[in-house]
Amino acid sequence: MSGGVDSSVAAALLAEKGDEVVGVTMKLLARGETGFGCCGSAADIDDAKRVCERLGISHYVSDMADVFESKVIRPYVESYLGGTTPNPCVECNRSLKFGHLLALAEAWGCETVATGHYARVEKGRLLKALDPAKDQSYFLYSLNARALSKAEFPVGALSKEAVRDKARRLGLRTADKVESMETCFVPGRDVRRFIEKSAGAGARGLAPGPIRDRTGIELGRHTGLASYTVGQRSGLGLSGGEPRFVVSLDPDENAVIVGGSEDVWSSSIIVGALTWTGPAGAARAEVRIRHRHEPAAAALEKLHDETVTVVFDEPQRAPAPGQAAVFYSWEVVLGGGTILRGENL
């Protein structure tokens, strides 16, 4: 329970159903650090506690700051330093909520772990939420069959408005709480500053270097690869001419490669570190390459056991290395992996 409305209502729905429910808030940041909600700040823990009091269920705080640091924060920083765009929520769901917390819950004698995610599980398969605007299945693709057999997403069949209504009717103090949309452990949404603080200002990925066009001509200087994401337009500091977009980041040359709007489209991507929610392998799927991206039809061509080439029927804009590519068959999540690189047109 993050102290937000979704997990509050998830707990309420289970308690209402007659399940024996205990609330747990993961404390993810070490003492003295402040994030942006949802990471077990004192105020969020207090909200979760108050909700549980209201529901008449027990509430516990579990300090997982060490695991969070090693499994989520450090890889997040490393990813940026290496010129890729990380997706920490995927790893948090896999390693923390449905890894560490699930193991703990089982030791406590709990049968399932429920969260406030907008997704559904049916017959052991992970499905999109009923409300497409809120669907969070993208962040859950890496749960394996065992984790899915223990997972419950009670709000996955509801709209956000229905969740807030339910919270209001139950008198939960989190009913109208503002949603956290950013990476929860990065204070003030300032990624650059967070990376600097974590890695030191002299780290690779923070060093200035050239901005080049696709033919290698230097057009300007960048402030460090960690500040750029594929597809980004603003913040390049280039003047005049056509609008320029980040096409790719080259960590070997410490260069940002830019091009015109047409240059950020990819016909295929290489996806590694594959996981499957059910049987491995599928010849075709709809592939989502970022949160809220409309899944695009594609063929999956196996390269190795854990790597595929995803060939889109229609080119897709700005697949960013480091982000997840999630494979769907209509509403079913088949699996997914991490985008290693896009093949530009």
Added chain:
Amino acid sequence: MTVYLDHNATTPVRPEVFDAVLPWLREGFGNPNSVYASGQRARAAVERAREQVAALLGAGDASEIVFTSCGSESDVLAVSGAAWQSHDESNGRRRAIVTSAIEHEAVRLLCGQLRRRGLAVVEAPCDPEGATRVDACSALLNDEVALVSVMHANNETGVLQPVAEIAAAARGAGALVHTDAVQSLGKIPIDAKALGVDLISLSGHKVNAPKGVGALWIRRGVRLAPLITGHQEKNRRGGTENVAAIVGFGLACELARKELETAAAHALALRRRIEGGVLLIPGSRLNGHPERRLPNTAHFSFDGLDGHNLVVALDLEGLCVSSGPACSSGASSPSHVLTAMGVAPALASGSLRVSVGWGNTDADVDRLLGVLAGAVEKLRVAAVGS
């Protein structure tokens, strides 16, 4: 049925105490400082309680007892009050506090605050068995020390502290001596005079009285700068007396005094059974001196798990125990007490405190021993598996 084995956190209010408290919340609501009869009755009740509390310390003079709102307030009144009084009376020469490395947060955090406000605070280390070292403490004494504050028994490990020896050395250096005896009261005999200290902190809810009342024993002649100004408690602690809770505290002390020997023997028997059973679990150890402890307190460490998670597991089985002081539940940083004893952080975070008390039975111990080994094993599997 819930089994309560966390009597160092708080204790149930005994039925006799409950019954004694109620009239003072009903018809006996008078202010003990009022002139009329109902005020005088309330005042008499407070004074009787004062005698009952004093008697448990073997103190003949009940006026040496000042009632406060809790043990923490007693600590702050004693430490802050004595330190500043001594500082001022010596024209600023006595500006140091000597304390132990294992004090309760009430003293510990206050000392940090006093340090920031310009007083010097030095900590005497403890030995690996959790007792403050008398030699180290003595070595810190000089004519700049205003106050020595060392607890009577540690709240986490239950280890008894050499307060009498430290007090003798401290008085030789002209310093005042305070001891926080919140955790010892009613569990072992406390003889205020024999201890040779000036100030003793006490709390009601640790001896089966309600929360919201504490006391400070102030040796006759010792002056303190008051924390709450007002004419009550002979100008030593302002604020209208919490009559009902004070009455309960008094009766609880009287019961504790009468039952001290039998209660201690009962607690010790239960504790020995608990220790015998728990230490059969592989990778377990007892923290603190094997004998020189409160009869009711056992403190263990387990390899390969987080004590907080163990407390949750046991709560879900209907057992109330703790992994550290109740005041810091939820934080997994190792306790300063175990750190001071030199317990490795990994082992310190896997700790469990069991403290028995009034109402506990052999069946309670059976319940604990029946589920503990399994819970420990499951948590170790979870810690390795994830």
